[in-house]
Amino acid sequence: MTDQPTKLRVAVIGCGIVSKKHLRAIIKLEDRFELVALADSNPSAPGALLKSLKIDDAKSAKIFPKLKLFTDYIEMLETLHPDVVAITVPSGLHFQMAKRCLESGSHVLLEKPMTMKVSEAKELVDIARSADRRIAMGHIYRYIPLVADIQNDLATGVFGTITHGSVIVRWGHDQKYYDQAAWRGTWQFDGGALMNQSIHAIDLMYWLMNDAPISVSGVIARRSRDIEAEDLGMAVFEMRSGALCQIEGTTATSPKDHEARFFVNAEKGQVRVALRKGRPALEIRNAAGRNITMRYLFRALIRYGNTFLTRATNPHYGIYDDLSGAIRDGRNPIADAASGYQSVQAVLGIYASAKLEQKIALPLTGDESTLDMTGFFK
Numbered sequence: 614m615t616d617q618p619t620k621l622r623v624a625v626i627g628c629g630i631v632s633k634k635h636l637r638a639i640i641k642l643e644d645r646f647e648l649v650a651l652a653d654s655n656p657s658a659p660g661a662l663l664k665s666l667k668i669d670d671a672k673s674a675k676i677f678p679k680l681k682l683f684t685d686y687i688e689m690l691e692t693l694h695p696d697v698v699a700i701t702v703p704s705g706l707h708f709q710m711a712k713r714c715l716e717s718g719s720h721v722l723l724e725k726p727m728t729m730k731v732s733e734a735k736e737l738v739d740i741a742r743s744a745d746r747r748i749a750m751g752h753i754y755r756y757i758p759l760v761a762d763i764q765n766d767l768a769t770g771v772f773g774t775i776t777h778g779s780v781i782v783r784w785g786h787d788q789k790y791y792d793q794a795a796w797r798g799t800w801q802f803d804g805g806a807l808m809n810q811s812i813h814a815i816d817l818m819y820w821l822m823n824d825a826p827i828s829v830s831g832v833i834a835r836r837s838r839d840i841e842a843e844d845l846g847m848a849v850f851e852m853r854s855g856a857l858c859q860i861e862g863t864t865a866t867s868p869k870d871h872e873a874r875f876f877v878n879a880e881k882g883q884v885r886v887a888l889r890k891g892r893p894a895l896e897i898r899n900a901a902g903r904n905i906t907m908r909y910l911f912r913a914l915i916r917y918g919n920t921f922l923t924r925a926t927n928p929h930y931g932i933y934d935d936l937s938g939a940i941r942d943g944r945n946p947i948a949d950a951a952s953g954y955q956s957v958q959a960v961l962g963i964y965a966s967a968k969l970e971q972k973i974a975l976p977l978t979g980d981e982s983t984l985d986m987t988g989f990f991k
């Protein structure tokens with residue numbers, strides 16, 4: 614008789630828009646994960662989530678035989694003690710829930726942004742370390758096929774010294790998007806286009822550049838949407854190496870034309886990665902100016918085989934896949950707790966710079982919070 618590897622028992626707290634991607638990943642990785650709970654304070658949300666994935670009672674009983682539904686996540690934790698908890702609730706609730714999950718012994722897959730306050734992110738990093746639990750951040754861009762190979766080559770000097778990077782996130786959302794839930798666009802529970810829609814892009818730039826910021830100068834604006842926080846932000850980071858990195862992040866553009874662009878310039882080549890209207894575009898050039906993109910594509914196709922398309926269309930698959938390995942091997946996930954902490958600092962640094970109208974040193978030395986920005990836009 615062969616030993617069946619034990620599956621990780623996973624619970625999802627928050628059954629809204631992004632939780633669909635989590636469930637799709639869990640279903641695809643059914644050899645390693647078993648969904649045991651859905652928790653949502655809205656009692657109709659778990660049912661609506663399953664229905665949106667075309668999972669009726671019969672199918673649910675078949676693919677999730679142990680699934681239980683909860684309206685109180687603490688009761689869920691105390692009843693089931695899941696191995697992994699995915700937290701997909703409004704961002705202002707991330708800290709309290711992640712803390713509780715780690716303290717009750719679960720590994721955590723935490724959606725971005727990690728927290729809304731510097732000290733809270735630091736506390737999660739510390740709790741995870743002392744409890745020997747993993748935190749995998751929902752920084753999806755790190756998990757898109759090819760990205761890890763490009764990052765590795767940039768980090769190991771294949772492209773030489775990096776001079777600068779640039780990231781654009783034009784992730785348009787109309788007023789209806791913001792009006793669908795009271796938490797969206799508020800300083801307490803969400804932040805604006807930088808904290809919500811751009812934070813994982815900032816994280817990717819740091820990762821690709823294999824660098825850390827030492828200062829930031831930023832400006833934010835509210836141009837088109839009726840929200841408390843910004844719908845547009847621009848900033849320049851000075852990196853430890855001397856490189857510069859600029860960011861434009863906005864939701865004030867067309868909701869029909871989502872666009873994220875990454876550019877890294879190095880002495881021996883350039884990397885351009887883009888996603889526009891769901892279509893990826895890649896261009897990697899070497900020192901001679903030759904387009905060497907296909908090399909990376911073939912490498913990723915060989916590595917990921919028949920999961921390539923799934924990873925490209927649902928990066929949450931990559932997060933769960935990597936997290937199962939991280940738990941098994943006792944290593945950090947690709948997007949670990951430190952990446953969550955650093956990117957929260959980046960955005961809070963931009964907010965502080967905008968508020969104080971000055972360059973801000975990073976890492977932050979105070980306990981900045983999105984709530985510091987209350988009343989910023991009159």
Ligand SMILES: NC(=O)c1ccc[n+]([C@@H]2O[C@H](COP(=O)([O-])OP(=O)(O)OC[C@H]3O[C@@H](n4cnc5c(N)ncnc54)[C@H](O)[C@@H]3O)[C@@H](O)[C@H]2O)c1
Pocket residue numbers: 626627628629630631632652653654655658684686701702703704706724725726751752753794809
């Ligand atoms: N990584 C990504 O690509 C990505 C994409 C979208 C959203 N997100 C992040 O995911 C999080 C959720 O976003 P969303 O768009 O799915 O939001 P949503 O509003 O669609 O869903 C949130 C869900 O949480 C539930 N909830 C609220 N308070 C709760 C509580 N106390 N206990 C249990 N459930 C509670 C709500 O009822 C709702 O069903 C946010 O932090 C967002 O930034 C990440």
